Amino acid sequence: MRAPIGDFDHATPVPDCLDELTAPVATAVRGWSGAVPVERILYVDTDPRWADTAVFVEHYGRDLLERSANCVVVAGRRGGGTTLAACVVLSTTRVDVNGVARRTLGARKASFAPMDTATGESGMEYGGITPVGLPDGWPVLVDSAVVDLPYVLVGSGRRRGKLLVPGKALAELPGAEVVDGLGVPLAPPEG
Structure with missing residues (x-):
């Protein structure tokens, strides 16, 4: 199957390649219940040597720069407790950890885990x-x-391989909350 974005040799519906996924990702695929059919989530094999964003888009397609997202784990703290959360933002932005993420989590302090x-x-x-x-x-x-x-x-749970996911499917994940302004533009390089 041809990938809907990027220059990948082959894209496989995730239910057909569970062995390529980490255990938690494969379990989520098996139990998928979102309105977006799980077969629309695709796996593409990638070489971990080209994991750096600049090298990755050069090799797999410049269109991916605007269509890639980073998933980072944030630790929100309030009182004596810590809540771990995932923040998903476009790769051309960074997570507003101390503003939007912290407030959304109801935390007094937040940082990257x-x-x-x-x-x-x-x-x-x-x-x-x-x-x-x-x-x-x-x-x-x-x-x-x-x-x-x-x-x-987005990532696939491993450094090798990526998932191509309809954006709407991410909003249907367990615990998902769509947040405006979570990703803020990266600062331009100084010079």
Whole structure:
């Protein structure tokens, strides 16, 4: 099957390639109940050597820069408790951790979760964390600009491979909340 975005050799509906996915992502695919059919979520094989965004888009298609999203794990703290949440924003933006994310989580403080916490708690590889298959109870904050895309490229749970997901499907994930302004433009390089 031809991928709807990017220059990938082949795209496979995720139910047909569960062995390529981490256990939590495969479990989420098996239990999918969203209005967007799970067969519309596609897996594409990618080379981990080209994981850096600039190199990735050069190799797999310049159109992906505007159609890729990052999923980062944020730790929101209030009192003695910590809530882990996923924030999904376009790759051309950064998560407004101390503003929109913190307020949405009802936290007094928020920060990016340490790598070992993000990978250990999610069961996914660093650089491949995806909003599909996160632990029960995690808030999944999705920037409205991501939801508006017909297809968006996100991690697959591993550094090798990516998922092509209809933006609307991300809004249907367990714990998902669509948030305006979660992603803010990256600062231009100084010079």
